[in-house]
Amino acid sequence: MTQAAHLWHYWLIIVLGMLGLWVVIAKRHYVKKLLGLSIFQVSVIMFYVSMGKVEGGTAPVYLPGEDGGVDLTAAYSNPLPHVLMLTAIVVGVATTALGLALVVRIREAYGTSEEDEIAAADRAEEDELHRQELAEEAL
Amino acid sequence: MTLSDHLPVLLVLTPLLGAPIVSLFRSISRPLATLLAAATAAIAWGLVQQTADGSELNYHLGGWAPPIGIEYEISMAAAWTVAVVSTLAFFSILAGCHNAAREVTEGREHLYYAAFLLCLAGLLGMATTGDAFNVFVFLEISSLSTYTLVAMGKGRRSFTAAFNYLILGTIGGTFILLGIGLAFQATGSLNIDDIAARIQDLRGSRTVLVAFGFLATGLSIKLAVFPLHQWLPGAYAESPTAVGAFLAGTATKVIYFQLIRVCVMLFGASYVFEELHFGTLLRWLSVFGMFVGSLAAVYQTSLKRLLAFSSIGQVGYLTLALSLGSELGVRAGLLHLAAHGITKCALFLVTGAIVATTGSDRLSRLAGFGKRRPLIAFAFVVGGIGLIGVPGTAGFVSKWALLRAAFESGHTIIAVLSLASSMIAVVYVWRVVEVMYLKPSVETDSADGSRPWALMVPASILLAVSIGAGLYSAPATAYASRAASTLWNRVPVAAGLPEPRPVHHDDAHDAAAEHGAHESAAPEGQAGPEEGSTP
Numbered sequence: 099m100t101q102a103a104h105l106w107h108y109w110l111i112i113v114l115g116m117l118g119l120w121v122v123i124a125k126r127h128y129v130k131k132l133l134g135l136s137i138f139q140v141s142v143i144m145f146y147v148s149m150g151k152v153e154g155g156t157a158p159v160y161l162p163g164e165d166g167g168v169d170l171t172a173a174y175s176n177p178l179p180h181v182l183m184l185t186a187i188v189v190g191v192a193t194t195a196l197g198l199a200l201v202v203r204i205r206e207a208y209g210t211s212e213e214d215e216i217a218a219a220d221r222a223e224e225d226e227l228h229r230q231e232l233a234e235e236a237l
Numbered sequence: 238m239t240l241s242d243h244l245p246v247l248l249v250l251t252p253l254l255g256a257p258i259v260s261l262f263r264s265i266s267r268p269l270a271t272l273l274a275a276a277t278a279a280i281a282w283g284l285v286q287q288t289a290d291g292s293e294l295n296y297h298l299g300g301w302a303p304p305i306g307i308e309y310e311i312s313m314a315a316a317w318t319v320a321v322v323s324t325l326a327f328f329s330i331l332a333g334c335h336n337a338a339r340e341v342t343e344g345r346e347h348l349y350y351a352a353f354l355l356c357l358a359g360l361l362g363m364a365t366t367g368d369a370f371n372v373f374v375f376l377e378i379s380s381l382s383t384y385t386l387v388a389m390g391k392g393r394r395s396f397t398a399a400f401n402y403l404i405l406g407t408i409g410g411t412f413i414l415l416g417i418g419l420a421f422q423a424t425g426s427l428n429i430d431d432i433a434a435r436i437q438d439l440r441g442s443r444t445v446l447v448a449f450g451f452l453a454t455g456l457s458i459k460l461a462v463f464p465l466h467q468w469l470p471g472a473y474a475e476s477p478t479a480v481g482a483f484l485a486g487t488a489t490k491v492i493y494f495q496l497i498r499v500c501v502m503l504f505g506a507s508y509v510f511e512e513l514h515f516g517t518l519l520r521w522l523s524v525f526g527m528f529v530g531s532l533a534a535v536y537q538t539s540l541k542r543l544l545a546f547s548s549i550g551q552v553g554y555l556t557l558a559l560s561l562g563s564e565l566g567v568r569a570g571l572l573h574l575a576a577h578g579i580t581k582c583a584l585f586l587v588t589g590a591i592v593a594t595t596g597s598d599r600l601s602r603l604a605g606f607g608k609r610r611p612l613i614a615f616a617f618v619v620g621g622i623g624l625i626g627v628p629g630t631a632g633f634v635s636k637w638a639l640l641r642a643a644f645e646s647g648h649t650i651i652a653v654l655s656l657a658s659s660m661i662a663v664v665y666v667w668r669v670v671e672v673m674y675l676k677p678s679v680e681t682d683s684a685d686g687s688r689p690w691a692l693m694v695p696a697s698i699l700l701a702v703s704i705g706a707g708l709y710s711a712p713a714t715a716y717a718s719r720a721a722s723t724l725w726n727r728v729p730v731a732a733g734l735p736e737p738r739p740v741h742h743d744d745a746h747d748a749a750a751e752h753g754a755h756e757s758a759a760p761e762g763q764a765g766p767e768e769g770s771t772p
Contacts (some may be wrong), residue, residue: 122404135407142415149422179421182370186414189377193407196384200400207393216397228538231601 107148115141126213128204132197139190143183150179241283245296245309245365248280248319249375253358256351266347270354274327277357281323284316289716291723295367303367304428310367312727313720314571318364318494321575325486325582326357328695332586333479349389353483356382360491369417369427369503372495376413376459380406383488387476398471405458405468412455419448420503426731433503433729440508452499453515460492462519462556463526466549473545478589478692481541485548486582490574493555497567500559501724510562519560524654526553531661535668540588540598543665544581547624550658551577557655558639565642568721572714573635576623579703580632584620586696587613590689600669605678607670613689614673616696621666623703626659630707634714 118141121134158177160168205211208219240247255273259266288294288311296309311319330353359379363372384406388399421427423444424435439445454465461469469489473481500509510516530549537543555577558570590613592598595606607614626632636659643652706713 119408122408128400131404135404138408139411142411142418145415146418149418178427179418185370185374189374189381189410192381193377193403196381197400197403200384200388200396200403203388204393204396204400207396220394220397227599231538231599234601 107144111141111145111148114138114144128201128211128213129198131213132194132201135197136190136194139186139193143186143190146179146183146186150176152176241287243296244280244283244287245294245311246298248277248284248323248365249309249358249362251277251280251358252354252361253378256354256358259354260347260351263344263347266350270350271327271330273354274323274330274357277361278320278323278327281316281320281361284311285320285716287311288313288316291719293723304426304431307371308367308428308430309365310429311365312724313716314494314497314567314724315364317571317716317720318491318574319361321578322360322364322487322491323357325578325699326353326360326483328699329353329479329483329486329582329586332482332589332692332695333477345389349386349477352382352385352389353480355379356386356483360487364491364494367429369420369429369432372429373410373414373417376410379488379491380410380459383472383484386480387472387484389480390475390477392475394471395475398468398475402468402472405465409455409458409465412451412458414455416448416450416452416455419444419451423448429498429503430729431731433505434731436503436508437505440512445504446513449499449504449509449513449515452503453496456492456496456499457522460489460496460556461549461552463522463529463549463553466526466530466552469549470542470545473548473585474539474541478585478592482582482585482589485544485585486578489548489552489555490578493552493559493570493574496556497559497570497724501567502727502729506562506725516560516562519556520648520651523553523555523557523560524651524658526550526556527655527658528553528661531658531665534665535661537665538600540591540600540603540669541585543600543669544584544588547662547665548581550662551581551624553658554636554639554655557651558642561642561646561648563642563646564721564725565638565645567725568714568717569635569638569642571717571720572638575713575717576631576635576703576706579699579706580620580623580630583696583699583703584617584624586692586699587616587620590692590696591617593689593692600672603669603672604676606672607674608678610689613693616693616700617673618666618670619700619704620696621669623700623707625662625666628707629704631703631710631713633707634710638714638717 115138118134118136118138121137122131123134125131125134152173152175155173155175158174160174161172163169201211204216208216210216210219251273255270259270259273262269284294291313293313294309294311296311297303298307298309301307330350333349333353356379359375359377359382362375363379366372366375384399384403387402388395390398417427420432420436423439423442424432426432426435436445458465473485476484500506500515527550530546530551530553534543534546534550537546551573554573555570558566558573560566561569588598591603591606591610594610594613595602623630623632626636636655639655640652643649643655
């Protein structure tokens with residue numbers, strides 16, 4: 099197996115991450131943006147999880163050894179990156195929840211959750227203000 | 238151990254545990270939050286006093302020694318940053334006390350204060366922790382509460398501003414997480430000192446290079462370095478007054494301190510500046526940021542947006558100071574961090590007072606404002622002068638330090654360019670002054686009922702501090718010099734992993750288990766200090 103193929107999980111993570119980032123940048127709908135953001139975050143979580151995996155390693159719980167103690171010769175996966183990701187998952191969930199709550203409010207206020215329509219509404223508001231100011235100045 | 242030994246953790250715990258308490262006690266949430274912010278600021282100043290002799294406080298959380306346990310690491314520079322941040326938080330919360338009622342939905346104030354304290358806790362934790370993953374956790378605590386606070390602004394635009402900030406901020410945060418992961422993969426540690434000590438042997442490693450790339454990019458997004466600044470104007474301008482003032486004074490400053498730590502402490506200045514030439518890239522981005530931010534500020538029609546764009550320019554000065562890659566540069570950066578934080582916070586508060594009296598922050602509504610409200614107008618002028626960096630203000634002290642650092646590292650053109658961009662600051666401040674003092678008054682004020690004095694008192698104190706520090710700058714500059722020198726000349730010492738159990742090194746599987754982090758960490762066989770048996 100070539101080295102590039104051996105590191106297949108990195109390729110998976112890169113593709114997933116880029117996919118998520120592309121959705122965030124390219125899609126104009128706010129909910130879709132949030133979906134992309136979640137995918138991007140998940141790719142990083144997968145990166146951490148794959149980092150802790152040891153080839154042939156088992157779950158990091160000591161196996162019983164021959165002499166009645168624990169088996170120190172077995173390969174165990176590194177639990178630290180996995181534990182870190184529990185925090186990152188919580189952060190991701192909180193971010194998505196907050197983002198969705200904001201989308202609800204945006205939809206209530208603008209009647210849409212399309213970025214272009216919202217930008218147009220903001221621009222129209224700004225122009226209206228500007229026209230008023232010009233009219234005042236003319237007086 | 239006495240209470241004063243626990244100050245490093247109390248600094249973070251006070252606002253962190255205070256937040257849920259404040260949200261529980263609705264009726265007294267206002268005084269309680271103010272009290273907690275005051276206590277936090279007092280603790281921060283206590284830390285400044287404890288570190289004033291150049292010593293570093295290392296607090297082991299729960300008594301667990303690093304690298305297993307989490308360590309809080311308070312250097313002089315960190316103490317300086319948290320003192321500025323917590324003081325500005327106190328003044329912002331004080332100002333918000335009489336204004337929040339008008340801007341935040343009635344009955345929701347306790348949640349506003351809780352989010353405010355959480356944000357403060359996140360910022361302080363980020364500045365003090367010595368654990369890389371902890372930095373990410375605190376970053377997200379402060380970020381999530383910041384998005385909430387921004388969305389509490391008056392108009393519907395605050396929602397979109399908060400949403401854009403959330404998207405960009407999360408991308409930045411995830412980049413930082415990725416960078417921390419790669420650094421962990423290369424070194425097998427999360428303790429910043431530990432990583433720093435080990436990374437010196439791994440300079441050729443591509444993992445380390447990519448880790449730095451992700452960390453620098455992620456922090457640059459959160460810092461609003463040009464061209465990654467799109468979230469900033471909305472977040473500052475559409476949020477409630479006190480939040481805008483708080484964010485403008487503190488959020489980017491803490492991230493800036495992180496960038497200093499990443500460049501100087503974590504990866505080592507010689508690697509970042511001499512091998513990667515990161516300084517050159519950052520320098521030109523800073524110069525562009527200075528000009529683009531300041532020029533955009535000139536064309537704004539609303540006061541808050543003008544100040545927000547000026548912040549993008551000011552971030553340029555901060556990163557410029559760091560990009561010089563010298564001890565003097567870090568010193569200038571620390572000085573500007575404080576000077577700009579105080580000035581911009583005060584200016585946003587004054588703008589809040591202007592909005593409270595005129596009902597709008599549109600420049601056109603300010604015609605003749607200088608005659609109607611001479612005191613508020615004068616305060617804005619004082620703040621504006623500080624922003625430009627006229628002698629006698631704190632802004633001058635820091636810009637002078639920056640110029641000196643630029644000249645001493647031989648960047649004459651950069652120094653001239655930064656002076657030129659300061660001239661643009663004169664233009665945008667003058668635009669406001671012109672409207673306020675020289676245009677005839679067209680209408681009477683339509684006050685929205687909030688009390689401008691509540692904003693003016695903290696703003697005046699901050700402006701007085703800015704002028705005071707400008708006239709008598711010796712203590713601040715001496716402290717900053719010392720802080721920069723301890724940060725710059727710091728030699729990281731690896732804590733070293735303890736021996737958890739006997740290891741039979743002849744067993745390949747065992748070695749793999751021991752160095753689990755490095756094992757899969759060897760793209761192209763470069764990472765890992767003790768890369769061994771990659772099957």
